[in-house]
Amino acid sequence: MSTEKIIQLENVVKRFKVGDGYFTALKGIDLAFSKGEFAGLVGPSGSGKTTLLNIIGSLDSPTEGSATVMGKSIANLSHKDSALLRNHHIGFIFQVYNLLPVYTVFENIEFSLLLQNHTAAKRKKAVMDSLEWVGLADMANKKPSKLSGGEGQRVAIARAMVKRPEILLADEPTANLDAENAHAILDTMKTLNKELNTTFLFSTHDEKVMKYLDRIVHLRDGKVEEDEIIQFIDKVK
Amino acid sequence: MKQALRLAYRNLIGAGLRTWLNVGVLSFTFVLILFYNGLIDGWNKQAKRDIIAWEYGQGQVLHHDYDALDPFTILDGHGPISSIKGNVTPVLVQQATIYPEGRSITCIIKGVETEQNIIELPTSKFKESDTELPVLIGKNMSVKSGLSIGDEVLIRWRDKEGTFDATNVTIIGIFESTVPTIDAGQLYMPIEKLWELTGLNNEATFFIAGEGYKHNKSSKWKFKSQNDLLETLNAMIETKKASGSIMYVLLLAIALLAIFDTQVLSIFRRQKEIGTYIALGMTRREVVRLFTVEGFMYSFLAVILGSIYGIPLLWFLAKNGIPYPVEEVQDFGVPIANTMYPVFGLGLIIGTLLLVILSATIVSYLPARKIAKMNPVDAIKGKLQ
Numbered sequence A: 001m002s003t004e005k006i007i008q009l010e011n012v013v014k015r016f017k018v019g020d021g022y023f024t025a026l027k028g029i030d031l032a033f034s035k036g037e038f039a040g041l042v043g044p045s046g047s048g049k050t051t052l053l054n055i056i057g058s059l060d061s062p063t064e065g066s067a068t069v070m071g072k073s074i075a076n077l078s079h080k081d082s083a084l085l086r087n088h089h090i091g092f093i094f095q096v097y098n099l100l101p102v103y104t105v106f107e108n109i110e111f112s113l114l115l116q117n118h119t120a121a122k123r124k125k126a127v128m129d130s131l132e133w134v135g136l137a138d139m140a141n142k143k144p145s146k147l148s149g150g151e152g153q154r155v156a157i158a159r160a161m162v163k164r165p166e167i168l169l170a171d172e173p174t175a176n177l178d179a180e181n182a183h184a185i186l187d188t189m190k191t192l193n194k195e196l197n198t199t200f201l202f203s204t205h206d207e208k209v210m211k212y213l214d215r216i217v218h219l220r221d222g223k224v225e226e227d228e229i230i231q232f233i234d235k236v237k
Numbered sequence B: 001m002k003q004a005l006r007l008a009y010r011n012l013i014g015a016g017l018r019t020w021l022n023v024g025v026l027s028f029t030f031v032l033i034l035f036y037n038g039l040i041d042g043w044n045k046q047a048k049r050d051i052i053a054w055e056y057g058q059g060q061v062l063h064h065d066y067d068a069l070d071p072f073t074i075l076d077g078h079g080p081i082s083s084i085k086g087n088v089t090p091v092l093v094q095q096a097t098i099y100p101e102g103r104s105i106t107c108i109i110k111g112v113e114t115e116q117n118i119i120e121l122p123t124s125k126f127k128e129s130d131t132e133l134p135v136l137i138g139k140n141m142s143v144k145s146g147l148s149i150g151d152e153v154l155i156r157w158r159d160k161e162g163t164f165d166a167t168n169v170t171i172i173g174i175f176e177s178t179v180p181t182i183d184a185g186q187l188y189m190p191i192e193k194l195w196e197l198t199g200l201n202n203e204a205t206f207f208i209a210g211e212g213y214k215h216n217k218s219s220k221w222k223f224k225s226q227n228d229l230l231e232t233l234n235a236m237i238e239t240k241k242a243s244g245s246i247m248y249v250l251l252l253a254i255a256l257l258a259i260f261d262t263q264v265l266s267i268f269r270r271q272k273e274i275g276t277y278i279a280l281g282m283t284r285r286e287v288v289r290l291f292t293v294e295g296f297m298y299s300f301l302a303v304i305l306g307s308i309y310g311i312p313l314l315w316f317l318a319k320n321g322i323p324y325p326v327e328e329v330q331d332f333g334v335p336i337a338n339t340m341y342p343v344f345g346l347g348l349i350i351g352t353l354l355l356v357i358l359s360a361t362i363v364s365y366l367p368a369r370k371i372a373k374m375n376p377v378d379a380i381k382g383k384l385q
Helices: A049-056 A079-089 A105-115 A120-133 A149-161 A179-196 A232-236 B002-015 B017-056 B139-145 B191-198 B226-269 B271-279 B284-320 B326-332 B346-373 B376-381
Strands: A005-018 A021-034 A038-042 A064-069 A090-093 A167-171 A199-204 A215-220 A223-229 B059-062 B088-098 B105-112 B134-138 B152-158 B164-175 B186-190 B206-209 B222-225
Touching (some): A005 A049, A005 A199, A038 A049, A038 A179, A079 B284, A090 A149, A105 B002, A120 A179, A149 A167, A149 A179, A167 A179, A179 A199, B002 B284, B017 B284, B017 B346, B105 B139, B134 B139, B152 B191, B222 B226, B226 B284, B271 B284, B271 B376, B284 B346
Parallel strands (some): A038 A199, A090 A167, A167 A199
Antiparallel strands (some): B059 B222, B088 B152, B088 B206, B134 B186, B152 B164
């Protein structure tokens, strides 16, 4: 893990309009994440983890404060620039996988590479490599509806990783999985984190996920309650 | 654009039956518009060809007092045939009454040259007859008057002094023509015989021009070119085309509504998909383009599907024609053949193609614009209402 800060959040505030008033989801978040971290935003529902993840993923922007990802200020990005940032540097994994139902597994994973205009040969190799990572090389031609929950989430990981992003954002990735599949997924992600030095940032309240994390940021009511670095020795314990 | 085409194609093929229902309706519309316009164009061409061949020739030279739409001008609307030189054939027009089976029928009697070959009227039959006053009538006139070949019928007319006279004429031939204006209520006899009956020797009401006729503008006779004469027919055909277009505009509207509906539903039903596209790095504009291209592709697939069944069907109809109940529509006043041959010109095909493709693309673009206003976070969660 390098000390290069690829995500920097300074006094990030996010307010949503609710009826005639506003709901403040994030209340001055100061955080930074380095390249290669395997970290999680942990907290109960409504604590602001998904909102923070969306801002880091440039799907949303802060109402106040500054969020800088890969050296780019999220608040100042145009639609096109934020799309480019997501396409080249950020991978997403969603709770319900969000696989495109009319595409095959291969086509789902290939999608990001199509946006990057890679050649067919390069796309094919990259897709097959990522399917190898998640152990689904023989399922390339299946439609998402034919996959189990665990397989679907592994395809989602492959889709997020195929473009070799610097950052991978995973929103409750194990929420719909049984324990066995959850561990398999997390093992896969941990391996990819080590091999490719990708920064993994989870939003979770799943105990199983927490056991894999190197850093846990506890959120409560839109504030950082605790920023906990997990030492190897703690994990052994 | 290549990427949008590729993704749109995948989306449409992946959507299965929904796609093929829309494509099927649109292709049917495409083929029907082509068929209807081809039929009108074919009718137009046939009507013009027949009316030129049977009535108008290369134009008509009318006596300055004669108006074909005003029967009161017949009495004075004639002049010497020596006034007009060139490749023309004179026609003398007189009003008359015939009395078949005790009924009286007001009609027009036209004196025409036996040797003429400018129009297709079978005037050479006069030569084959040895009767005193041979007359040709059309099939429609034959049906309405009950006259057949060989029948004699009493005819009454006025001579040049306005005195009534009457005699018997013999029907020596019944011609079949698609042109109602030369058939209904008309009798044809050799012009020399009509000169004798009326005393209007060497006079004509109008001339029908043949190839190469050049009108002398200083003449008092009015020259109406082929185009002038076809004006009324063109106007009638345009009117029929416009009224008929309501039908296919409605059909096209139904097909487009189906696509519009599919696209509007898609924006809501596929909002997670849209959110995922954006999360994966597509710009909103690219997503709008993708949905618009999907609409374009509906029409493109419709054209392909329509071509598969439309080309053989329309080719068969263009080659073999469509039987038409002429007897029931004779009173339209427009030449209609027993068999209508649709004509599918390149202009018609390209025009229809563009109409279908452009309209399908536009109705897809309209709902797709909503995507640009979507919040991707809500879209991913499927929270938009």
